[in-house]
Amino acid sequence: MSRRLLTFALMAAVLAAAAPVAAQTSPAAVAKGYKAQRNAFGQPDLSGVWSNATITRLERDPKYGERLVLTPDEAKTIEGASDQRNARLRANTDTSIKKVDDLPECQSGATGPACGYNAFWTDPGTRLIRIGGEARTSILTAPANGRLPGGPAAGAGAARARGQLGGNFDNPENRALGERCIVGFGGTSGPPMMPVLYNNHYEIHQTGDAVVIVVEMVHDARIVHLGGTHPPAGVRSWMGDSIGRWDGDTLVVETTNLRREEGLRGPEDNMKVIERFTRVSPQQILYQFEVVDPAAFSAPVKGEEAFNFTKDKLYEYACHEGNYAMTGILAGARQAEKEGKAVEGNRGQIKEEGGN
Template sequence: MLRGSTSAAAALAVMLAGPASGQAPPAAPRALARNFDGVWTNATVTQLERSAAYSQLVVPNARAEQVDKATTARRDAANGRSDLSQGAFKDENATAGYNSFWIDAGEGLMRVRGEARSSFITSPADGRMPFRDRARSLALTIRDGAEYRSGKGAYAGPEDLPIRERCLIAQSDAGGPVMLNAIYNNNYSFFVTPGYFVIDLEMNHDVRIAPIFASAKEARASHAPAVIRPWLGDTVAWWEGDTLVAETKNVNPIQEGRTLTPVSSQGTVTERFTRIARDELLYQFTVEDPVHYTQAWSGEYSFKPAKGQIYEYACHEGNYAMEGILRGARMAEEADKGGQ
């Protein structure tokens, strides 16, 4: 968690920077330019990296409409009424954690200024993360995923459980850096005050609080010592025109090893937030880290207004699981003593 206050902000009347494309909705009113207040969502079937199904960043309108219709059709079919005359239902998906009721994939592909996108990543041009060694950087994340799906893992102790099981931070990397979408709970509440930028996530109730400084120089000089590596990193912020820039360093080392976007102690993530329309908050990011990547890489997507509010994410499964695991270990130890 970062430093600062969570008080809400009054709207600041300033000019919105940056022209919109011809397909974009009308620009945000002047009074909204530096006002990000409200509940936003990044729910979409578009992912961070580009899949092999797409050859370019911008998806042609005809194909994008097909994807959107297919997304809606799958959701409606899955959420349709069951035919109770068929009798008792069989559980034919016993390995899945959730049925479709809980899934929130949005309305289809992500759109930025009206353009449908095949990935969040815009650079490199192939839409892929430029890992030095993908398998090595994501080794723990891949292992955690396999163990989570199978329910089997060679855990040496409670600290070896994935962060999702320990209810520490959002397992979907929703809190960043970089902030990603998940299968559900894709809602964010933003607040901007004269002194702080606050991001309240529905996913695992994480909160990022970044102090806002008068300049980039002053902000960068205010980073905590490198030995302090909090969850979600150490973030400072400043305004560049009507774009709020946030710079994050010193991500927690446990998070570095168990995330889809690993950032080492030598890495820096720069995030940019710009209100480009009344119903569109542009989010841009650049990751620089010579430990994990061969080059800097960047991307963008747009937050859209959410239809609801932020609800409590009570991560009790992991809390009870931890107690059960420890109690079971103690019982096993007592049983071993009795057999001696």
């Protein structure tokens, strides 16, 4: 896959109302004596290519309780185990394996035909999130247990993958947004922007009126207008409508008007996301987010990630070029129906009509 520099037009906006402020940046996260450089517009410079790849999970392992920070020994053990697993996954496939069902685990943790990609094609990161030099137990910082809280829609929403409505095989519109190349897989496009199995790079560009975040996955481009007002609630777009303002050295962004398929836990209508971008050292942006979605969660959800500077360039993401997966999925379901079989669930399970 070839590399290329991305170009695009930046849209201007009218300077006006300010977005609400989320939790303040911890002083410990800012490198001692560091002051972000200013760009030609007098703004803190966030430009460049950044990666949020990490082995830190969104939700915390319950064994850590309300503890956000790992000890150095715990972090060393976790990262060492990850290195060993990666070495194993990069090894040549055992040639004695004759059936696809017997394939060993792949990078995603799946086995057999669900693997999809081996380790050669993936880049999920090899290290834990470190903020202020401390390794984290989870991306989520609130609730205190680092777990997504329940809510009115939790039962139904938790059973659906993000961006997936119905989860059946009747038509393309019922497949996940990432499969359809509309937005990136797993919430990588945001907001909030989440690390995924590969393509975790973001390129940030700034003008006096806007900030553009180019997402490597599916080549999404988030345009954050500096100032202005959100459109009426009925006007919804992919990745929502983002309005930002500068709060000292921090870019604060409020996003509303998200399409209902992009809820953090199942499709909801009124999710609001508040993000804070603070350059805390020459090599890192502290990315903080808060998700307000009363229909899905009983309390606001907050999290923190490290966006680390990289000299890498963004890959050209040709999402469906030469990819016959969608055609195969739907054609397979139609063939199964012709054979008197029912296709159920998100994983394509097939059973005989009237069977168990």
